[in-house]
Amino acid sequence: MKKLFLLLFLSTVGFAQNANRKYISHQLIENILEVKTSDGMYFLQFYNDKIIETTFVPKGEKFNPNSHAVVLKPDNNGFEFKQSTDYLEIKTTELEIQIVKAPFKISYYKKGELLLSEKLGYFKRKHEPLERVKGNIIYDSTEVIQFNINATEKLYGGGARVLGMDRRGNRLALYNRADYGYETRSELMNFTIPIVISSQKYMVHFDNAPIGYLDLDSKKENMLEYETISGRKTYQVIVGNTWEDLIYNYTELTGRQPLPPRWALGNFSSRFGYHSEAEARRTIQKFQDENIPVDAIILDLYWFGKELQGTMGNLEVYRDSFPTFEKMVDDFSKMGIKTIPITEPFILTTSKKWQEAVEKKILATDSIGNPFTYDFYFGNTGIIDIFKPIGKNWFWDIYKELANKGVSGVWGDLGEPEVLPAAANTFDGTADEVHNIYGHNWAKLVFEGYQNDFPTQRPFILMRSGYSGSQRYGMIPWSGDVNRTWGGLSGQVEISLQMGMQGLAYMHSDLGGFAGANLDDELYVRWLQYGVFNPIFRPHAQSDVASEPVFRSESAKSLAKQAIEMRYKLLHYNYNLAYQNSKSGIPLMRPLFFEEPENEALLTKSDGYLWGNDFLIYPILEAGQKTKEVYFPKGSTWIDFYYGTTYEGGTTHQIQTERSHIPTFIRKGSIVPLVGRIKNTEAFTKDKMEYHYYFDEKISDEKEFSFYFDDGKTPLNDNNGNFYFMHFEVEKEGKWLEIEIEKEIAENFTGTKEETVTLIVKNISKKPRKIKFKNTKGNMQYNEKLKYCTFTFVVSEKDVEIKIKL
Structure with missing residues (x-):
């Protein structure tokens, strides 16, 4: 039987391998399997039973242990190792890696199911640039890792694109770049993440920063390729038993999104842009006059300069237009409205800070160490070297000063970077080696700055570009300069769903569309209605057509107001989705x-x-x-x-x-918290909230629901103890519907332990014959017309039970 199995195994994996690669030897050192071949060394190690990392180091190269994406530490003690004269095998309960010695072959299995195998494995070849990046990826040759894949699996990943959900059949450039005014197809956008997700519930993450390509079987040969200009030949294979399990494992590897401040789930006032303090104040006043909830205002580049071009890099308040900036921020804050200014990493040679940037040596350099300058739309510029400690600290000091002026968040724009010529050099490598991780490290410096200097404040970091694992720095991504058309709207669901699967669960769009002077009230309203069920609700656009509902037609304004009020109605439901994401990585969409x-x-x-x-x-x-x-x-x-x-x-x-x-539909049997009308999230209190239970008469098993509460501001830390949960258990026993409520209060919770709860049980066809309350006193009202019961009762530290005889 063993011989028969080996024969079958060899025949299964023996196709399409690199016949020139020869197995030489292997050794197991400190739970890392090292395999020597004729062209280099393989290193294989488990992070856990569902994640394996494989690194190939070609002859003449040294192993580079540095990852920009991975934060999980390997725990690789729980695997089995087997060997014979023909093959090697390492396995856990979930993953199995088999290495045939001759002809040499590495294959990956999940519980006996073949997922993928190295085809030619590693090799070099002549570079064939994609048309979209001919002027960006300019190399004679590239390094490739090539795999065999299943003929029928669907493939997702590669970052933010508009290609259709199944991205198989495309060769994708890994070069972060904006796509201004895109609509129904966009092959290259601001987030190009080196990850492939299979419908067989596995992922391959290529753990290497430099630019390159992902080929998702573009030649119809059941082949996956990762192609790069340089760097690590390291990849992780991640498996999951469910989609939720798979994403949990990936975000365990690369980090999870911290819980954002509660106000980030409210409505934003934003456009390109508010030219003056007076204009910003008038806009917020307009929201107040129209009784439309708003939580934040975003200031585009006019806060530091009057002109669109020539002023980028000033990074200080332009007093001519914003004479009492600090008072404006404070006045907004007293209204419960946060202020968020834009920043960019470019210091123009015409800006106020150019000489300081040169003298302090905070800029990327040319080949002889001088500031590297070049022209782009906004002027002649250099770029901050955020990889250099002095550059990172200089940039953070700008943010620290703004935070001390009262601003509540950071908007980092053009972080692909928008333009970064290959000839530039940074502290961590050439422009092409760091291009795709520039936005990632920019978010990191802001996040870590807040941790050090404002440790009691949850940062809000809006960024247009990032990398694998950027979610752990609290990055809030958006989908770039989408066209203000129905075509632009059509791809937004795909972008957000794909990015959520890749760890960046707060991907959203400029609601209403950004690019173009298209005044279309129907499009605008439908986009905002879709935005109600987005991670972030932020209308934003070029100013030739207003993005704010208060400046639209009466009809559009009325419908937009309804959408915004619905957004606030769902505030605590959405906050719990954010909490779940911070704990498990599961996306909101x-x-x-x-x-x-x-x-x-x-x-x-x-x-x-x-x-x-x-x-x-x-x-x-x-x-x-x-x-x-x-x-x-x-x-x-x-x-x-x-x-x-x-x-x-x-x-x-x-x-x-x-x-x-x-x-909009809701799952029968769900409990959903709904919030009464509030002007913004500062006005949120739990006594403004009702729990709506959509009774399912077919209920068979006990159902459990949990809702998380905290102050909405302090960074989430389970050890600080200032939080609580409201747990609901629902089951049906004969004709009795039983609902048990438990308030689980953390040890150091400082709030009120007793609260009045309103529970609305919907879909009750007749007035209940009998009601029983346990450990509380309460009352019940039945709405004959709408067929629901309203219960009001007090919950403290004792479990409360309501029994309803149907």
Whole structure:
């Protein structure tokens, strides 16, 4: 049997390998398997039972242990090692790596299922540049790692693109670059992440910063390639038993997003841009006059200069336009409104800080050590070397001064970088070696600066470009300069779903679209209605058409106001999605195939998605759309959030659209906290909140729900103890519906331990025959017309139980 297995194994993996590569020897040293071949050395180690790292070091090179992405420490004690005259094998309960000695071959298995194998493995070849990056990736040859993959699997990843959910068949440039005014297809954008995600629930992360390419079987040869100009030949294979498990494992490897401040989930006032303090004040006053909630105002580049060109790099308040900047910030703060100024990493030679930047040697340099200067749209410039300690500290001092003026967040723009010629040099390498990690390290310096100098404040870091693991620095990414058209809107769901799977769960868009002078109220409203169910709600655009609802037509303003009020209604639900993401990496926006992993049709579907676990969302993506085809995932019954109509899972319906909202459905059996009307998140208190339970008469198993509460400001640290959970358990025993509520209070919690809770149980067809309260006193009212019960009762540290006889 062993011989038969070996014969079958060799025949399975024996195709398409590198016949020139010869196995020479191996050794197991400190739980790292070292395999010597004719052209170099392999090093294989486990991070845990679901993550294996493979590094190849070609002859003549030295091993580089430095990763910009990985933060997990290897725990590789729990694996088995086997060897024979023909093969080597290392395995855990989840992963198996088999190395055939002749012909040499490395293959990766998950519980006996072949995932992928090295085809030619590592080699060099002549560089064939993609048209989009011919002027950016200029090399004679590149280094390649090549794999065999399954013929039928769908492939995701590679960062932010608009290509369709299944990205197989594309060769993708790994060179962060803006795509101004993109619409229905964008092959190259601001985030190009070297990660491939398979529908077989595994990932391959190429742990190397320099620029290059990902080829997702563009030649239809069942082949995956990673191609780079230089650097590490290191990759991690990550597996998961579910989609949630896979993302948990990846974010365990590269870090998780810290919980953002609660105000970041509110509405932003933003445009390109507010030219003066007076204009900013008038805009905020307009929100107040119209009773439209708003939490923050973003100041574009006019805060440091009157002109669009020639002033970038001033990085100090332009007093001619913002004479009492600090008072303005303070006045806004007293209204519960945060101020966020834009910054860029470019210091123009015409800016006020140019001479200081030169003298302090904080800029990237040319080949002989002088500041490297070049022209781009905004003027003749140098770029801050954020990899150099003195450059990093100089830039942080700018942010520290702004924070001391009262600003509450950072907007980092043009961080691809927008333009960075290959001839520039930084402290950590050439421009092309650090290009894709510039935004990543920029976010890092801001995040670490806040940790050191403002440790009680959660930072808000809005950035346009990043890398694998940027989420751990609190980066809030957005999808760049999308066109203000229906075509621009159409790809936004795909971008956010893809990026959420790659760890960056706060990917969002300039609501309403950014580029172009297109005044289309229907498009604007539909985009904002979609934004209600986005991680960040931030209308933003070029100023030739207003992005703020207060400056739109009365009809558009009214509908936008409804959307914004709905956004605030969901504030605590959304805050709990953010908390879950900080603990598990699970994205706020989730593809429908998370719900039905075996449904092939859902693997490429992006016109609808799950918002958290409980909401099913279908944006309106076409002008004048009267009906929307909606597929309801299996395993649940779904309720129209606005009208109460129920739909069985596994069915498809044509839903009539409404001007006032997009098709929104809630999973039957869910408990959702909904907040009463507030002017912004500063006004949020738990006594303004109701828990809505959408009773499912088919309930069979006990259901559990937990909601997290804290001050919304202090960095999340389970050891500080200033938080609590509200837990609900729901089950049905015969004709009795039992709901148990427990308030789990942390040891050092400083708030009120007793609170009044309002619970609304919906879908109760008749007034309950009997009600029992345990460990509390309460009352119940029944709405005969709308068929729901309202319970009001007090919860403290004792478990409370409500029994409802149906």
